[in-house]
Amino acid sequence: MLSQTKPSLIPMRVGLASPRLPLPSTLVIFGATGDLTQRKLVPSLFDLFCAKRLPDGFTVVGFARREKSHAQFRDEMRAAVDQFSRCKATDNPRWDEFARGIFYLQSEFHDANGYARLAQLLDEIDSTRGTLNNRLFYLAAAPENYALIVAQLGAANLAQTSLTASSVGWRRVIIEKPFGQDLASAVELNHQVLAVLRESQIYRIDHYLGKETVQNLLALRFGNTIFEPLWNRNYIDHVQISAAESVGIEGRGGYFETAGTLRDMVQSHILQLVALTAMEPPVSFDASAVHDEKVKVMRAIRPMPRDEIRTSAIRGQYGAGNQLPGYRAEPRVAPDSGTETYVALRMNIDNWRWAGVPFFIRTGKRLSRRVTEIMIQFKPVPHPLFAQEASQNVEPNVLAVRIQPDEGIHLKFAAKQPGQTTQLRDVRMDFFYKETFGMAPGEAYETLLIDAMRGDSTLFNRRDEVETAWSLVTPILEYWNETPPPVFPNYAAGSWGPAAADELMARSGRRWKEPEPDSP
Numbered sequence: 380m381l382s383q384t385k386p387s388l389i390p391m392r393v394g395l396a397s398p399r400l401p402l403p404s405t406l407v408i409f410g411a412t413g414d415l416t417q418r419k420l421v422p423s424l425f426d427l428f429c430a431k432r433l434p435d436g437f438t439v440v441g442f443a444r445r446e447k448s449h450a451q452f453r454d455e456m457r458a459a460v461d462q463f464s465r466c467k468a469t470d471n472p473r474w475d476e477f478a479r480g481i482f483y484l485q486s487e488f489h490d491a492n493g494y495a496r497l498a499q500l501l502d503e504i505d506s507t508r509g510t511l512n513n514r515l516f517y518l519a520a521a522p523e524n525y526a527l528i529v530a531q532l533g534a535a536n537l538a539q540t541s542l543t544a545s546s547v548g549w550r551r552v553i554i555e556k557p558f559g560q561d562l563a564s565a566v567e568l569n570h571q572v573l574a575v576l577r578e579s580q581i582y583r584i585d586h587y588l589g590k591e592t593v594q595n596l597l598a599l600r601f602g603n604t605i606f607e608p609l610w611n612r613n614y615i616d617h618v619q620i621s622a623a624e625s626v627g628i629e630g631r632g633g634y635f636e637t638a639g640t641l642r643d644m645v646q647s648h649i650l651q652l653v654a655l656t657a658m659e660p661p662v663s664f665d666a667s668a669v670h671d672e673k674v675k676v677m678r679a680i681r682p683m684p685r686d687e688i689r690t691s692a693i694r695g696q697y698g699a700g701n702q703l704p705g706y707r708a709e710p711r712v713a714p715d716s717g718t719e720t721y722v723a724l725r726m727n728i729d730n731w732r733w734a735g736v737p738f739f740i741r742t743g744k745r746l747s748r749r750v751t752e753i754m755i756q757f758k759p760v761p762h763p764l765f766a767q768e769a770s771q772n773v774e775p776n777v778l779a780v781r782i783q784p785d786e787g788i789h790l791k792f793a794a795k796q797p798g799q800t801t802q803l804r805d806v807r808m809d810f811f812y813k814e815t816f817g818m819a820p821g822e823a824y825e826t827l828l829i830d831a832m833r834g835d836s837t838l839f840n841r842r843d844e845v846e847t848a849w850s851l852v853t854p855i856l857e858y859w860n861e862t863p864p865p866v867f868p869n870y871a872a873g874s875w876g877p878a879a880a881d882e883l884m885a886r887s888g889r890r891w892k893e894p895e896p897d898s899p
């Protein structure tokens with residue numbers, strides 16, 4: 380079993396760099412009683428702590444509206460860690476050490492007194508735990524509170540940082556998605572937060588960017604010689620990006636009814652995957668060079684005129700199927716809801732590299748399998764050298780980058796079958812992340828929390844990126860608001876989505892590829 384193999388015996392793990400520790404700091408989580416804190420933030424922090432990747436004295440302050448004591452909050456976090464971390468808390472002496480650095484502060488988000496008490500608590504923590512006046516604020520509250528919280532931080536003198544504060548005395552703010560509800564509200568929110576903070580203090584998070592395999596896409600493209608020369612319209616027929624979830628909305632009906640899949644997945648995660656797949660090589664891997672290239676390619680995505688939205692922007696909603704309830708039967712969902720739980724789109728990128736190469740994306744809840752994959756479909760060979768019967772089992776080359784699960788990269792190509800006759804068939808070259816490195820990729824939030832503590836915003840979104848992404852999806856949102864959805868539900872839970880998504884592909888003479896099988 381790989382998991383039992385000693386790391387030192389796995390050749391590909393030899394020489395793995397141990398990253399530099401960030402300087403001590405306090406993380407304040409606004410909305411600390413919510414799901415994100417329990418499922419992701421505190422479990423990721425404890426995994427980092429167990430791996431000795433957090434600095435001494437690192438402290439967490441939960442800030443939320445519910446009344447509770449420090450001890451109650453610590454108990455809740457212990458239960459969350461037991462459920463969601465790799466490193467468990469119960470019977471683990473390291474938990475007690477970590478828990479000594481967890482505090483709770485009850486306050487309404489609009490109450491100036493709460494922020495004054497927070498300022499006092501943070502000063503005390505600095506002197507007792509040596510956190511060097513470094514503060515990371517995490518906005519994990521309901522998005523309508525973001526501007527208010529930032530304004531209150533400013534008013535309480537908690538957001539100011541000196542121009543030279545790169546190590547001691549820094550203030551940074553991580554803002555969870557959704558950043559806005561459409562283009563106008565995102566622009567407005569940017570104005571509001573930039574009235575208090577400098578852009579360099581703002582970390583707009585998209586957890587997909589923290590996934591190892593998403594970063595691996597950059598390594599694949601720009602760390603190798605052989606792919607980049609082929610990565611363009613001369614060799615690529617089209618690109619398919621699928622982000623399929625088998626889960627439903629997991630009790631988040633209230634949120635999902637106002638969001639829908641276009642906002643929840645496409646504006647953020649999917650457009651990030653498109654940008655990383657399609658961007659030009661940055662001049663370096665520093666944050667602004669990477670952001671510049673991502674924005675450039677997003678700006679080259681052709682806005683969809685209404686006529687095209689009608690035909691090439693497909694929305695779906697799941698109904699009951701495979702013993703699973705339909706979306707409309709989920710808690711806090713209207714019985715006649717018109718919210719989409721599935722989106723498929725054809726995008727065109729109007730630039731030199733991608734002219735004429737469509738990007739097809741699809742994402743949805745309650746699909747038949749959980750799989751996120753970027754598939755690069757190459758063109759057929761220019762001249763068919765082999766007889767048609769010899770190559771009938773061969774398809775043009777496919778490079779599949781599996782983001783999750785079973786992270787890896789697969790290349791499909793033609794080979795001659797053994798024997799006297801010339802018969803070709805498809806074969807695969809596989810890289811499985813877990814097998815090669817003997818470990819599963821870490822949790823995205825671990826990477827992103829550490830990056831923010833270090834002051835590295837490469838894997839976060841800059842203002843113009845978020846606004847450009849919204850400018851692409853807002854016309855679709857508006858069109859969908861104005862026109863009634865197709866007859867919903869239009870796909871069964873556990874299926875591959877609505878028939879209209881297959882028709883979208885068929886109209887261009889293509890079809891959705893079945894994602895690569897999981898590792899043996």
Ligand code: BG6
Nearest residue numbers: 556586587624643644648751783
């Ligand atoms: C979140 C969405 O941002 O991403 C969820 O709000 C979605 O609806 C989730 O399920 C998917 O993330 P992952 O990491 O499970 O692919």
